[in-house]
Amino acid sequence: MERKQRRGKPISASELGRFLYCERAWWYGVQGEESSHLEALERGAQRHEAFAGEVRLAERVRAGLRVLIWLVLAAIVLAAIGLATGLL
Structure with missing residues (x-):
């Protein structure tokens, strides 16, 4: 050893x-x-890796939703400006 x-x-x-x-x-x-307990350790490592993948996916979805919210807000502002100036 x-x-x-x-x-x-x-x-x-x-x-x-x-x-x-x-x-x-x-x-x-x-x-x-x-x-x-090598088998149990390996299963635990696999579960942690799967969970980490789920967390990464959730972070990407959250970032995408944040961009979508900003785009919707920009569209609302532009529509309001268009209505106020008579362009729409």
Whole structure:
């Protein structure tokens, strides 16, 4: 078993979460031990990736709707100006 080097390596949020969840499991990971729950970890990673895709899609939809709202507001303003000046 090869021991991982920690010196100078920043601590990630997921590593901090593992430590807070279970200090012993975190320590085993630092020592290079493999988890016995690799299947569950893989499923969790896939679920997180799927959720991240849904979030990215929602952000794109939100941005598109924002543009649509601005276009509708511009059309209303232009229509109001047209009505006020007798162009429509």
